[in-house]
Amino acid sequence: MNAYYLRLIAALLFVIPVSAFSLELKGVGRVTPVNVFAKLSADYARLNLDVSVNYTAINAAEGVKLLEFGEIDFAETDMPFTKEELKKKGLAQFPYMFSAITPIINLPGVFSGQLNLDGKTLGDIFLGRISRWNDPAIAALNSRVKLPDEKIVVVHYAENSSGTFSLSSYLSKVNPDWKSSVGQGMTLNWPVGAVMESPEAMAEYIKNTPYSIGYADISHARKNKLSYVRMQNSSGTFVSPHAGSVESAVDNVKWNAGNGFSEALTNEGGEASWPISSPAFILIKKTSDDRERRQALLNFLGWGLRNGDLDVANLDFMPIKRSILPLIRDSWNDSPLSLEGATKVSAAEVKELLAKGVQIIDARIPAEYDVSHIPKAIRVTYIDKSAKSANFNPNQDTYDLTKLPADKNAPLIIYCNSGACWKSYKLSTAAIKAGYKKIYWFRGGMPEWLENRYPIEKTQSVEAK
Secondary structure, three states, rough: OOOOHHHHHHHOOOOOOOOOOOEEEEEEEEOOOHHHHHHHHHHHHHHOOOOOEEEEOOOOOHHHHHHHHHOOOOEEEOOOOOOHHHHHHHHEEEEEEEEEEEEEEEOOOOOOOOOOOHHHHHHHHHHHHOOOOOHHHHHHHHOOOOOOOEEEEEEEOOOOOOHHHHHHHHHHHHHHHHHHOOOOOOOOOOOOOOOOOOOOHHHHHHOOOOEEEEEEEEHHHHOOOOOEEEEEOOOEEEEEOOOOHHHHHHHOOOOHHOOOOOOEEEEEOOOOOEEEEEEEEEEEEEOOOOOHHHHHHHHHHHHHHOOOHHHHHHHHOOOOOOHHHHHHHHOOOOOOOOOOOEEOOHHHHHHHHHOOEEEEEEOOOHHHHHHHHHHHHHHHHOEOOOOOOOOOOHHHHHHHHHOOOOOOOOEEEEEEOOOOOOOHHHHHHHHHHHHOOOOOEEHHHHHHHHOOOOOOEEEOEEEEO
């Protein structure tokens, strides 16, 4: 890690004296949201004296790496991972706020919102194919602006920096030459331009360099009084970067927890939409066996999403809409990786146990069971109304242990619909507390069974006797 990042960590790490807290949650990610997390952390600390939240701004790639190694509790990024990537890394992601990535300029005599650009022209500028400010392509979009016959000074970030993914995603959609020669990502092979290591360096360079162009999120541009442009969106309208134009782009998205909320908001439809809108994501481990730490993390994240919208908006970002909060919260709630008193088994091990005559219990509702179930599985439905937490209250749930075999020494396999389904975890817990001594918990459930192409039955439900 170079000297710049070491200075950055020292300057941006929001620290609450850990001696005052019994548990410290750690996050690492981009520089962009450091003020958001500082405000949320301070507010949360006043309400929860046992937990501190420290966010270190390095970069998104480093945050993901540290999260995978288990050295931090959450990471932050503006580049969404695919469903397959999340599964491979054992992570879950969700959006928590949005921003506008905007070109920023130093064009003497031209103020914020006076210069119009479209995606093709912007891409050609960053490719170095348009090299002067009075180029015919720029002039055609700005008939009322006096453009100087000066060389364009291109500036861009180094690797893994804020806004690069969203900008390159947008340019890949609207400029075929950019797509074929540069593409999208957090780290790019830029054909031209000076390299900046941080948003602060970018702002300083643009301020002090006439005829330069770079990019930043709108909160940083406004904070540093940088001039931004109007961009032509997919509807042909020239729009400015602000919360309303970002909201217009976000409103087009149909969020899907099944794909890890993996969405890029660039070049969205709508006359008012900002074309380089950017979601910001939090990444966490898909599941954890550290109950206390996991619950503390989810409590903070849930509180932040519910109560942090004003803080987010005051810092020139757009908060997540509360209508999708239940979808986000449900995506966190995978059951733990292990269950004390039970043996976790794989699909292959279940198949072997079945061959030995071990009884298998399906904890799902009748409709799920009727569609398909593991052969010879007996349904003992568990209706879980309690929290999806290892500390759940079984008194809030509905289940009937009298439908299990009377012999508590008899081995039982219990399953439902994988780790995101808590029914098998809760039924197994209840069975263990009732004195059953040999519980095999098939955490992977029906999805894992089907992935292995093992046989299924599609008969009407049969309850245990």
